[in-house]
């Protein structure tokens with residue numbers, strides 16, 4: 001197995017902000033695959049979703065994440081990557097999947113308007129439905145779970161570092 005760490009979890013849980021600091025602390029590269037999607041498609045995520053719809057976005061997200069070729073990297077995909085089977089299969093093969101977990105209340109507090117933030121939400125689906133649907137998938141793919149309820153971001157980072165460092169022991 002290659003030594004990559006891949007963050008999964010709900011939008012706004014901290015995959016991008018925690019991921020970049022963890023990469024720096026571990027002397028690893030950092031890849032935010034949402035930025036790769038924007039670069040490939042030459043527009044913003046919310047513009048892609050508006051143009052091609054949720055299913056179209058998930059097809060692009062699957063292709064971009066499946067094609068990531070990384071070594072010694074922390075990879076932060078978007079929260080909806082757990083719907084992308086090939087991408088998740090690839091991540092399980094190239095690294096350790098770290099699930100950043102926070103309660104529904106914590107996530108809801110950070111995201112006032114899921115639609116405006118570009119969360120992949122199906123017609124008629126509430127954000128709470130989405131939280132529960134995704135939780136099952138996060139748990140299915142996680143190698144490590146870090147719970148951040150009640151933690152400041154600095155503590156979350158330390159908890160992730162402790163967990164990944166103890167893997168090597």
Ligand SMILES: Nc1ncnc2c1ncn2[C@@H]1O[C@H](COP(=O)(O)OP(=O)(O)O)[C@@H](O)[C@H]1O
Pocket residue numbers: 009010011012013014015016017018076110148151152153154156
């Ligand atoms: N304990 C915590 N852990 C992670 N992020 C936190 C925490 N408390 C507050 N935040 C904030 O939540 C936001 C997470 O955003 P982001 O990293 O873009 O998440 P994601 O990439 O998972 O969507 C940041 O603004 C971060 O400062």
Ligand SMILES: O=C(O)C1=C[C@@H](OP(=O)(O)O)[C@@H](O)[C@H](O)C1
Pocket residue numbers: 009010011012015016034045046077078079080117118119120121
């Ligand atoms: O969870 C989602 O449905 C999404 C999360 C976003 O990334 P973050 O999880 O980094 O916010 C981004 O990929 C897109 O707007 C869809």
Ligand SMILES: [Mg+2]
Pocket residue numbers: 015016017034076077078
């Ligand atoms: Mg992100």
